[in-house]
Amino acid sequence: MRPENYEAIKQPPSNEFELNFGPNHPGIEGNYAFRVKLNGDEVLSARADAGYLHRGFEKLMEGRLWIQNIALVPRICVPDPVPMEVCYSLAIEELCGLEIPERAQWLRVMQLEMSRLAAHLFAFGGHAATTGMYTPMFWGVADRDLILDRFEELTGGRVYSIYNIPGGVRRDMPDGFLDRLGALLDYLDSRLPDYDSLFFRNQVFIRRARDVGAMTQEQALKWGVTGPNLRATGLAFDVRRDDPYLAYEKIDFDVVTQPGGDALSRNLVRRAELKQSIRILRQVIKHLPSVKGAVRCPIPNPLAWNVPAGETYTRVESSKGELAYYVVSNGGDKPYRVHVRGPSSMHAVQVLEKLAVGSRLEDIAQIMFSLDACPPEVDR
């Protein structure tokens, strides 16, 4: 458009104005936008503007073989891809009535917890950056990279591992993997006090994050909040404990809660979950060598695999919340319908829209990062 065609829109004088927040904004997580209405710097209303990352996953999956979709699903949530693979595999196994070997179950638990550690390290680093502290971000990303190195050793891929397939995992661990994982856990454990003094007990963070984006437990339940965000409102609900899958029944861990429901509590829950994940991984390391046997059960030729007709709903606890797949098969070699119930689509759209109201403009980024929403999963 040529500049002389611009026309100022005449409006009555007012303190209120509308602002596009994102998608090209450093305070926004990923490619996501908000349209906020402000009075001064107070948010009057916020409207999510999603769809920048829409790829039509659920449609794409209907056009590919069951096994091809394994490569597609981790792309739904980039920072925490493993739960996607595991949940989709669990759904197929349930439809086919496959019983996966115990060793595969433990290997899956190991990956899930490694992925959770990586995602939480990333999340608190991101939150720190929105409060103007860049050092925690550098630390979090650097330590996450060490976990990615272990993923690379185990699976060949840094971020998208595609290590789980229906029926188990692709191959066994390399020799000495558990020792190196143990050394990494020791290192991460020794870093936790540093994180505390740098970030989680830092007054800059505490004063910025306290009472920001607070919600009560009733609201959280009504809005469909799950995962660490729900636990931050004081409700001890965790799919790993309340609807155990894989080997989680045999593992001893605490479901951490915090009473506040605000950005501070949510981060403190994540901080405590780092500790719990390390604890779970230590148990895996202790237990895994005693579990012998195959890492996957025999499956039919994957390129001509007709999954029996039926429908199923499987859920796992991802680092963002409860992740579920609703899979329908009509007996063909491709899924008839797959629906992904992602935690972020609740957190980033309906919850964030409501929590942003009444807060200040500079806190929107903080609320978004404290909810740890994952835009690719909102849009899918």
Add this chain to the structure above:
Amino acid sequence: MNELDKIPVRQEISVAQGSVKRSNPLANVFDELVRFCQSRSMFMLHYCTGCGAIELPPAMTSRFDMERLGIQPMVTPRQADILLITGYVSVKTLKRIILTYEQMPAPKYVIGICSCTVNGGMYWQSYATAKVLKEYLPVDIYIAGCMPRPEAVISGLRDLMGDIKSGSASNWKRYFQNYDHYLGNQQKLFDEDWQTPTDIIAEAEHYGLITDQTLGEHTALLQKHQQPLEALEFSLGEKREKIRGENQ
């Protein structure tokens, strides 16, 4: 078949770069110095468009440390030199990418990270993504991979630095020289009343990059859909002449 389909999109023609005759013998040395400085201080726009963006924080922070090459993230397009397209672009994002690209001051460079920008990658059959990025923007360097590792990203950036230093990274000129081609592809995707707030034709005039590929039937559509329906670049030219005349 609507009107738009009847207009063929022109093939992009690479225009020979006319070398400017510099009478001062020191000018070439000076040019080289400028290019060297440019290649060592690049601001990278902080716009993560797809899943490849997850490898940028490791590449930027302590472990791989892009900053030692003089590359830093920058928050606004107005001060950025490099636009990184990190992965698949949905149609909705592509509009924003084009708006962003046009706002960046020249010389500007586009890097397409991930296979998805090369040919659609995993999402080749998706209804929501634009498949081949270079149809819509001139791309300087592609870094293929799903997703490329931070080392690959850094190596791609180093290649770009080399190109800038040697003066061969001039793809941004092609956007002005072949504007009709790029606009045609954009209109195919976004419909014929697609408009951006930047005046590319005037900018092309400013840089002296108007060729016979710059204006065409698609730019005519651009003019048709804006109000008022006048031959605007001429009126703008006349205005300039007038102002110049008054000043003299």
